Amino acid sequence: MTTLRDELASGAASLAQAGCETPRLDAELLLAEVLRTDRAGLVIANSTRLTGDQRTRYMALLTRRAMREPVAYILGRREFRRLSLAVDPRVLVPRPETELLVEVGLELPSGARVVDVGTGSGAVALALKDERPDLVVTGIERDRAALAVARANTQRLRLDVRWVEADLLDDRTAYDAVIANLPYVREGESLPPEVSEFEPASALFAGPDGLAAIRRLVAIVGDREEVSTVALEIGAEQGAAVSELVAGAGFGSVEVRRDLAGDDRVVVGRR
Numbered sequence: 107m108t109t110l111r112d113e114l115a116s117g118a119a120s121l122a123q124a125g126c127e128t129p130r131l132d133a134e135l136l137l138a139e140v141l142r143t144d145r146a147g148l149v150i151a152n153s154t155r156l157t158g159d160q161r162t163r164y165m166a167l168l169t170r171r172a173m174r175e176p177v178a179y180i181l182g183r184r185e186f187r188r189l190s191l192a193v194d195p196r197v198l199v200p201r202p203e204t205e206l207l208v209e210v211g212l213e214l215p216s217g218a219r220v221v222d223v224g225t226g227s228g229a230v231a232l233a234l235k236d237e238r239p240d241l242v243v244t245g246i247e248r249d250r251a252a253l254a255v256a257r258a259n260t261q262r263l264r265l266d267v268r269w270v271e272a273d274l275l276d277d278r279t280a281y282d283a284v285i286a287n288l289p290y291v292r293e294g295e296s297l298p299p300e301v302s303e304f305e306p307a308s309a310l311f312a313g314p315d316g317l318a319a320i321r322r323l324v325a326i327v328g329d330r331e332e333v334s335t336v337a338l339e340i341g342a343e344q345g346a347a348v349s350e351l352v353a354g355a356g357f358g359s360v361e362v363r364r365d366l367a368g369d370d371r372v373v374v375g376r377r
């Protein structure tokens with residue numbers, strides 16, 4: 107008799123063979139989706155069996171994952187801070203390290219006007235509004251298709267965020283804080299298939315050194331005297347270069363924060 111335990115073991119083995127980094131976790135998430143339960147529910151049911159329909163569906167999801175499609179796109183959602191966000195290939199899958207940007211936003215004074223530039227799914231803007239309803243939050247996105255995902259998330263989550271379709275800070279509104287996870291990957295850098303084959307290139311690449319978008323944004327923010335805080339997500343090797351840009355734009359205090367892996371991940375400038 108093939109139990110859920112066996113289904114998980116064979117699913118995880120096939121994902122491991124396909125090169126997935128977390129095969130057991132992925133198989134559990136896909137099986138839980140088929141059974142409309144969570145990973146704890148799988149443990150309780152681990153000696154039961156799948157129906158024929160459930161097995162067909164589980165196999166279909168495993169096949170997609172074995173082609174290296176991200177689990178978040180297969181499930182159509184990703185958890186970020188306290189929220190479950192709808193995601194699809196129009197937007198980057200929000201990453202745990204991006205939660206560092208939210209933490210900077212949580213330090214802002216009451217009522218601060220904050221903008222999340224390059225909002226994608228709306229992850230940073232929505233998490234900030236969820237955890238700090240007093241903040242006045244705007245999300246800016248250049249890509250109309252991505253902005254539609256952010257708007258759909260806000261309607262479902264009923265959070266009061268203003269969305270603007272614009273190139274960087276083109277909307278000319280005054281902000282106290284500018285927070286951004288813009289593209290920062292060098293053109294030509296090799297990436298895992300989950301990223302290179304499924305996530306939008308426009309959310310990833312930013313010129314030969316990966317700093318094209320950040321450089322433009324810092325130049326704009328430097329001229330906006332009302333902006334007292336800027337926080338930028340960066341690649342692990344970009345801490346020194348981006349700190350220099352931010353200091354050069356007139357931010358007297360510049361700090362680099364590390365992620366859980368110990369890599370430089372966010373540059374925060376204050377004035």
Ligand SMILES: C[S@@+](CC[C@H](N)C(=O)[O-])C[C@H]1O[C@@H](n2cnc3c(N)ncnc32)[C@H](O)[C@@H]1O
Pocket residue numbers: 197198199200201204223224225226227228229230246247248249252272273274287288289290308309310319
């Ligand atoms: C790395 S993704 C981050 C998405 C989201 N903030 C997150 O952390 O999950 C970068 C986003 O910035 C957007 N973007 C790139 N260049 C932009 C620009 N010049 N103005 C506004 N948005 C831009 C991309 O379309 C993409 O959605």
